[in-house]
Amino acid sequence: LYGDRRFQKDRSYVYVAYSHSQIRASTTGGYLLTRKSNFVNVADKVLSIDKEALDRLINSTKDGSYVTPQTDGEKRCFELMTLIDHASGNVGGSSARKKHQRSEIKSLIYLKGVPCFFFTFAPADTKNPICLSYCGEQIDLSTVSPRTGSDSERFRAIAQNPVGAARFFDRMVNSLVNVMLGLGYNRDGLFGQTSAYYGTVE
DSSP states (O other): OOSOHHHHHOTTHHHHHHHHHHHHHHHHHHHHHTOTTTHHHHHHHHHTOOHHHHHHHHHHTTTOOOOOOOSHHHHHHHHHHHHHHHHHTTSTTOHHHHHHHHHHHHHHHHHHOSOSOOOOOOOOGGGOHHHHHHTTOOOOTTSSSOOOOOHHHHHHHHHHOHHHHHHHHHHHHHHHHHHHSOTTTTSOBTTBOOOOOOOOOO
16 A cells, blocks of 8 residues: 555545455454354344334434433343444444543543643644655655645645555654653653543544
């Protein structure tokens, strides 16, 4: 993928690769959930679902309100949803993964306390010569002010190579964590010693 820019610039390949990574993650989660010793229990929960109770829960949660199961059928539906969350918790972009991330943040706050500061990081990829270099443009990074072309040329280069832009973003985030927080260098960061941090990508 990195060595051949034909794959990076293909309009469908990135979506296909991401879809397969999601399928792999969900399949792995489902396999771990339905091991031989637990398969009968999981199968019984799936086959014994009360469809009317499930419809009631769906209609009750359409407005975003919190629902507490009341009947035995609704409780079984919640048990099944817990199993589904377990299977899809490692699937990037899924609602179960976002729920797990919220739980991780809460657990980190319980352990370390509330965060000292919060910030949003958004590197300007269209103006950065490193990003354009990742996207295949001939940029001389050895100079102080390399020539990066016109606005339209920069926008077109990044739009045609989303993989290069993603690699640049990953590089910038890792550099920020290592330098600003002092992780990876065995030293204090800009704000002192870092006890914990948590970051997500929108």
